[in-house]
Amino acid sequence: MKILVIGGTRFFGIHTVNQLLRDGHDLTIATRGRTGDNFGDKIKRLAFDRYDEASIRQVLGGKFFDLVIDKIAYSSNDIKKLLDIIDCGKYIYMSTTAIYESKRLNMTESDFNPLTKKLVWCDRKNFPYDEVKRQAEIALWQKYSDRKFIAVRYPVVLGKDDYTKRLEFYIQHVMKELPMNIDNLDAQMTFICSEEAGAFMAFLADKDFCGAVNGASSGTIRLREIIEYIEKKSGKKAIIKKDGDPAPYNGEASFSVNTDKARKIGFHFSDLREWIFDLIDWYIAN
Numbered sequence: 001m002k003i004l005v006i007g008g009t010r011f012f013g014i015h016t017v018n019q020l021l022r023d024g025h026d027l028t029i030a031t032r033g034r035t036g037d038n039f040g041d042k043i044k045r046l047a048f049d050r051y052d053e054a055s056i057r058q059v060l061g062g063k064f065f066d067l068v069i070d071k072i073a074y075s076s077n078d079i080k081k082l083l084d085i086i087d088c089g090k091y092i093y094m095s096t097t098a099i100y101e102s103k104r105l106n107m108t109e110s111d112f113n114p115l116t117k118k119l120v121w122c123d124r125k126n127f128p129y130d131e132v133k134r135q136a137e138i139a140l141w142q143k144y145s146d147r148k149f150i151a152v153r154y155p156v157v158l159g160k161d162d163y164t165k166r167l168e169f170y171i172q173h174v175m176k177e178l179p180m181n182i183d184n185l186d187a188q189m190t191f192i193c194s195e196e197a198g199a200f201m202a203f204l205a206d207k208d209f210c211g212a213v214n215g216a217s218s219g220t221i222r223l224r225e226i227i228e229y230i231e232k233k234s235g236k237k238a239i240i241k242k243d244g245d246p247a248p249y250n251g252e253a254s255f256s257v258n259t260d261k262a263r264k265i266g267f268h269f270s271d272l273r274e275w276i277f278d279l280i281d282w283y284i285a286n
Contacts, residue, residue, distance in 0.1 A: 001205060002026045002064070004088070006050060007071030009035040011161050015198020016069065017043070020205060030059070051123075053081045060086045067205055070094065074124040075132040076139035083144050092204060095137055095151040097214065098130040103255035105188065105220070109153070109212040114141035137212070150204055151212045155257065156249075159194025160282055166248035170223070171283045174230040177237065179244030185227070188220035188254040193275050203267050213265070214257040217272035223249065229277060233284055 008017045008029045014037075020027050021042050029037070033047030048059035050072055060082075066089045073079055073093055083091065099112050114137045121139075124132050137151050158167050173180045192215060200215045227238045259269055 001066040003028070003067045003069065003205060004046075004060075004063075004065040004086075005029045005069045005071065006073075006082075007031060008069075009037045011163060012157055012159065012194040012198040012201075013071050014161070015195050016071075016201040017198075019199050019202035023202060023205070025205065028065070051078060051081070053085070056081055057085050062087075064088065066090070067092065069201055069205075071201075073136055074129075075122050075126070076119060076135040077121055077123050079136050079139040079144070080121065083147065088147075090148040090150070090210075092150045092152060092201060093136065093140060094201070095153045095212070096130075096133050097153050097155045097216070097255070097257055099134045099137060099153065100255070100257075103253040105254060105256045106258050107214070107255060108258045109214055109261060112137070112212075114138040119143065148210050150210060152201060152204070153212060153214045153257070154192055154197055155190050155216050155255075156192075157194050157197045158191050158276070158279060159197075160279065161194055164248075167226075167279070168283055169245075169248050170226060171230055171280060173245065174227060174236050174238045175234045175284065177239055179239045179241045180247050181242055181244040181250070182223060182227075182240055182247040183250045184252055185224040185240075186222050187249075187252055188222055188256065189249065189252060190216045190220050190256040191272060191276065192216045192269070193279070196269055200262065200267055200269075204265075207265055209265050213261050214259050215262055215267075215269065216257045216259055217269050217275070218259070219272040220254070220256050221272055221276060223247075226276075226280070229280060230284070233281065 003025045007013045028044040030046040049055040064087045068088045069092045071094045117138050119138045119142050
């Protein structure tokens with residue numbers, strides 16, 4: 001397949017590109033051209049501004065791809081700027097479980113229905129992250145229903161290559177005995193590892209599936225368990241105080257997502273506890 005990946009030079013985008021290459025696809029990546037990569041001559045490269053319509057038209061106008069994987073679209077306007085210009089057989093949008101308005105355990109794709117919400121043409125700056133991502137999905141369902149598309153809904157992605165450093169926050173604060181303000185120690189949370197996040201996007205490339213699909217590791221973990229594990233491995237004691245540094249996952253309610261739909265397509269996610277403690281060990285050692 002002739003595939004365009006928008007983004008793909010950092011975090012789990014790298015895993016997506018590597019898997020697509022292993023699968024033998026003809027691959028092009030499009031970025032601003034500011035971040036280098038290690039793909040060598042295995043891929044083609046385009047440089048453009050994903051959020052500027054004129055730049056998109058100049059670089060992608062008149063081109064066709066069997067599949068476009070868009071890792072960096074946020075808002076409804078981002079969807080519009082791209083899909084009004086590019087010609088493609090299928091479009092995969094990297095969405096998020098943040099679009100679910102009422103968090104609970106075992107959320108299914110039907111818990112958010114883009115057809116029942118009002119579409120607002122907006123940019124990333126116009127609303128909080130969860131709402132602009134909702135509006136992107138709403139645009140897909142309400143204005144581009146004639147296109148084949150997939151919205152992949154991920155929770156927080158973790159990995160050795162995680163530039164957000166959210167998990168690292170807890171590890172560093174415990175090891176350095178820095179005060180933290182954590183308001184949800186016993187909230188059950190789910191995550192996905194960067195390798196599987198990338199692999200699942202690549203897996204969907206040639207699948208006869210359209211619509212929304214959740215992706216996440218099986219099971220949940222409490223922040224209290226993560227903190228206690230770091231304490232045990234490091235020999236340090238967590239300092240949790242209201243006037244400490246605000247923790248990254250504050251305000252999150254207990255939640256997990258159902259991945260039965262992904263399983264029916266043929267992809268099986270690993271159990272969260274099969275990898276998260278090894279990842280913490282790696283962070284402590286490094």
